[in-house]
Amino acid sequence: MYDSKILPVEEMLAYEEFTDRVEILRELEAWVKNIQRMASPSTAIIAPRRMGKTVLLDRLVNIVFFKPEYQVAPFYFRMKREKTILREFLLEYASIFFRQYIAYCHQDPVLFQNSSVKLEDLLQHTSEHKAVRLAQNMIHEFLNRYYGKNKDTRNHWDAFIRVPEMLASFSGIRAAVIIDEFQDMKFYVYDTSHDHFMEMGAKGLLTDQGAVNLTATYDRQSQSRKAPMLVSGSAVTLIFRTVMGGPLGGRFDFTYLKPLSIPDGAALLHQLLDIYLPDAVISPDKALYASAQTGGHPYYIYCLAMSKYENKKFDTIESIDRLIHYEIEQGKIFGFWQTHFQDNKKYINTDKDEALGKKIIYYFTKYNNEPVEIKEIADKLNVSDKAVEDKIEKLYLADLVWRTKARYYAFNDICLMRFIKFVYQKDLDGIEDIDLSQKHLFNNLKGRFLELAVQVTMMKFNNETLEGKFFGKTGNIQVPLFQFVDTKYTKGSTTRSYQIDVYAVEKKGNGAWICECKYTRTKMSIKQLKKLENAARALKQEAEDLGLAVPKIQMWLVSTGGFTRETMEYLINRKDIYFSDHQGINSIFRAYGGNYNIPVFKDS
Incomplete structure (x- = not known):
């Protein structure tokens, strides 16, 4: 599709560079689709910088733009970090909305991305499309007010916030209001005249405090079900506070964008x-x-x-x-991190006791992707818990820590931890070395990689049809969309406990898949097969014990070493058991984005 079409959004990466994000793209596309039946609340994507949020939003808009059957026009606004006045910002914002809305109605990607098209030009478009004609009427009303005698820009802005919802309601073509770096709408727009703006800028008086907090003006729009909002932000603490507190508090769902598997x-x-x-x-x-x-x-x-x-x-x-x-x-x-630390030095490097502040930051690095143990650091440095908590709070404000359930957590960012160690360790005498090598993680990964690869692949299943030979069968097999995929322990009242390497529950119906993985060069024996059958019985017994519907179970054996003759003879007559050897699982893995063969490590 991407080779033959002009895209409404020019993506920053080559198409081939976009990797993974299948599950979240699927969820976001479903969010857009469900706007038509008013079933999508406003939501926020929160992630540290350079995690790929903007690339994700670009791809989402390019997907849903070419879905006229959804009847939902994507309005995609990227907030620029450039100071401007509200009057000019309003005109830009309105122009982008109307241009993109009309472009969706006409399925015209060139119009969507053509920023040189002005509102007056859109009035000249000849169209029999009901939504476009309604949009043109609203453009006419907007221009009359904008260029009229009453220069009530703030009131005009507040009124225009409701326009996407009004147009969506009158025309039947809903809107998805997608704003990238939403938190920056607090700091870069000033409600003043152009001359006064230039004068204040020349004097260096255009402070963040003097800007209009435009995020607060979305308090009504964020509750819309005909034109809900999807916002993103890379200033993690700030975007979280913006959408979860103040005028917008309680109006947004949110999700963190994590690193790749x-x-x-x-x-x-x-x-x-x-x-x-x-x-x-x-x-x-x-x-x-x-x-x-x-x-x-x-x-x-x-x-x-x-x-x-x-x-x-x-x-x-x-x-x-x-x-x-x-x-x-x-x-x-x-x-990248040196710049971030410089930009946040008011939080990171301002301490009454500078050496203590550096030591707290240094010892914080051992909690990569874990809750920060404030008491442990305090005991290590022989200082009060409050002294450590005050410093960790500053790291939170500097987006080096995130907070949930009243606890601080270090980001899953081993390179950030290594950068901190490099910067601070050399200034501190007599401190113990903290191991950030991650080699233990790789050793564990080698043992579990097949299970992990199967899990990651199954999370990407979406009702596609695959060749049956990949699963040891003839014909074709349709794989389901799963609600979740994980490992599981199961035990019935009359069975022993079993570990299921991969356990997946289907999104629709009452189906479940259980998978046994053998990650060696030796063949899987009948013993492992029987273990999976026993696990299936335990899973059904567990459901009966809990008064739940007994799941319809699909068993799947995956063995990089293949299967013994006895096992193969048994499997021939079992339609309810799929089985994949190294070639089979590699073929499935590659069908879902894997561009290398699953390795079998020498020491496995």
């Missing part, structure tokens, strides 16, 4: 090297190692692929370690 991070690295360094060679296990060492963070993986390190290689674990070390201490990752 380790398998998908490896796929991204393979893809980037194919595009930008076609002569580079990296084996699947080394790509997995690099992904694990960067926590699957898409920007860090990009930094490795594009690094200026002179001896850049991906052939050994040691060469990848050297590359990561370079990037964190003097490459793009260093520059």
Whole structure:
């Protein structure tokens, strides 16, 4: 599709660079689709910078724009960090909305992206489309008021906030109000004349406090079901406070955008090297190692692929370690976080006791992707809990920590922790070394990778039809959309406890899949097969014990070493058991974005 069509939004990445995000794209597309039946509340996507939110929104708009059957026009506004006056901002905002709305109605992607088209030009469009004619009437009313004698810009802005909902209600073509970097609408727009704005700017008096907080004006719009809002923000603390407190409090759902899974991070690295360094060679296990060492963070993986390190290689674990070390201490990752620390120095480096402040930050690094143990740090440094909590609160304001359920958590960002260690350790004497190598994670990953790859792949299933031979069957097999995929322990009242490597519940109906994975070069025996059958019986017994509907279970055996003759003879007559060898699971893995073969590690 993307090769043959002009897209309404020019994406910042090559199409092939977009990796994973299947589940969240599916959820967001469903959010847009459900607006027509007024079943989608306003929601927010929250993620640290460089996690890929804008790329995600770009892709979402490009998908739903070409879905006229949804009858939902995407209005996509990217908030720029440029100071301006409200009157000029209002005209820009209104022009983008009407242009994009009409473009959707006419399925015209060129109009959608053509910022040179003015509101007066849109009035000249000849159209028999009811929604377009209504939009043109509203444009006419807007221009009469905008260029009229009464320059009540603030009142005009407040009135225009309701226009997407009104147009959606009158025309039947709903709207999805999508605003990127929503929190910045607090700081860059000033309700003043152009001359006064220029004078204040020349004197350096255009402060954040003097700007209009436009986010607060969406208090009514954020409750709309005909034109709900989808907003995003990379200032995690600020966007969270914006949508969960003040005038908007209680009006938004929200979700955190996480790093890529380790398998998908490896796929991204393979893809980037194919595009930008076609002569580079990296084996699947080394790509997995690099992904694990960067926590699957898409920007860090990009930094490795594009690094200026002179001896850049991906052939050994040691060469990848050297590359990561370079990037964190003097490459793009260093520059990214150095800038962030400079921008937030009022929170990070202002302490009555500077040495203590640095020590607290240093010891904070050991809690990567874990709750920060304030008492443990306080005991380590022999200071009060309050002193540590005050510092962690400042790190929260600087977007180095996130908070939920009254606790602080360190972001899942091992490269950030390594940067902090590099910056602060050299200024501190006599402190213990904190190991941030992640090698324990990789060793664990090697043992569990097949289960993880199967889980990640099953989460991408969406009622597609796959060749039955991938599952040891003839014909074709339709795979379901799952509500969730995870590991599970099950035990019935008359059975023992069983661990299920992969357990998935179908979105519709009462179906469940259970999977047994064997990740070695030896063949799977009848013993593992019987274990899965016993787990299925325990799962059904557990449901009966709890008074729940007994699930219809699909069993699936996955073995990189294949299956013994006895096992194969048994499976031939069992239609309710799928089985995939190394070639079969690789084919399924590749069908859902995997661009490398699942490795079988030597020490497995």
